[in-house]
Amino acid sequence: MSTRQIFGSLACGAVLLTGVTACSEEPADKPKTSSSGSSNSDKANGAPNTETPPAELLNLGVEQGQAGDFDAAKATFEKVLAAEASNKFAWFNLGFIAHSRNQSDEAVSNYDKALEADANYKPALYNKAIALESKAPTTSMDIYRRVVSIDDKSSTAYLRLGILLSQSGDDKGARDAFRAAVRLDSGLTSAVPAKYRAGLTTPSSAPADR
Template identity: 80%
Template sequence: MSVRQIFGSLACGAVLLTGVAACSEKPADKPQASSSGDSDKASGGANTEPTPAELLQLGVEQGQAGNFDAAKVTFEKLVAAESTNKFAWFNLGFIAQSRNEADEAISSYDKALAADANYKPALYNKAIALESKAPTTAIEIYRKVVSIDNKSSTAYLRLGMLLSQSGDDTAARDAFKAAIRLDKGLTSAVPAKYRTSSTPAGR
């Protein structure tokens, strides 16, 4: 199974990330599909119990169609059958987060992370959910995200925002510098006081 089987993206604001260039300007209002290739395989035999793979695919399709209630039921069936399915837990977290149910979202992301401690989508979205209530923990998680993927420009950006709020200007400047180096399109999202000094000189 790969990340393409996730319907929920990572988030800006309170929900998504994949394919979103600049976080913090506007939260994405709909989940962005992370699936690619063939996701419309016919659902197997009429009266047979669906396999976990079929439940995952069905939940993804329901989520992509905007039917979150049905998708939630499907993913709940899946985790009842396969309690360590990180994709299902991630999507349950994503659905809860998109409904501003932060505690439920974090609980689901934790279950995804229990199955795979380095699962970046769950780490990233959990950090977003924790930004206002536990900024220090969110900073630690963003640091982990960029240690797993040092090309995660939006994680550097959000890390910089939190470091700036905490008063750590030096570390914030470094994070913003990394974000801009990876994606010049994020420059306008960086607070003005960091902008000139975070633009790499001579490169």
């Protein structure tokens, strides 16, 4: 079975400010794993290693999370971090669990740990921006701008940025963001506030990955 790094994402599971859902990217790379599966002490003692490799623990945590057992998943991801303290996927998943429980400060802290391991890890950036929309909208907007600078096809980041810009009174910036979102995915048109829909162009091609 192939390794899956995340079991959920608020980009997929959360409700946008306008009431639609959207998905973030799927991570392209795989978590680091031991090439041998044995520790140095095991080798020295000639004993087999009975510890579960981090990659297998990550898979287990994903399965537990997908089954809705967040307590077990949290404990499993913590075991991953005990072996690999900078595993961005484990930190991201812990952030997702905290975020799903409305523990926004803990979620942001965990997303930050993921970003310490990979400053351009888009799912963590995206979900951190979601977590900060209410309490720190300016920071959230800055993060969405960073997301689209990393991936200019992030249609939902443009959409959420546009909503925050609209709420801040920046109608021009909001209109530009909404135009970019709809250009990438015409299916988001209905999520754009009505007053901004006039003049939006929608492509005939299939929606881009969000």
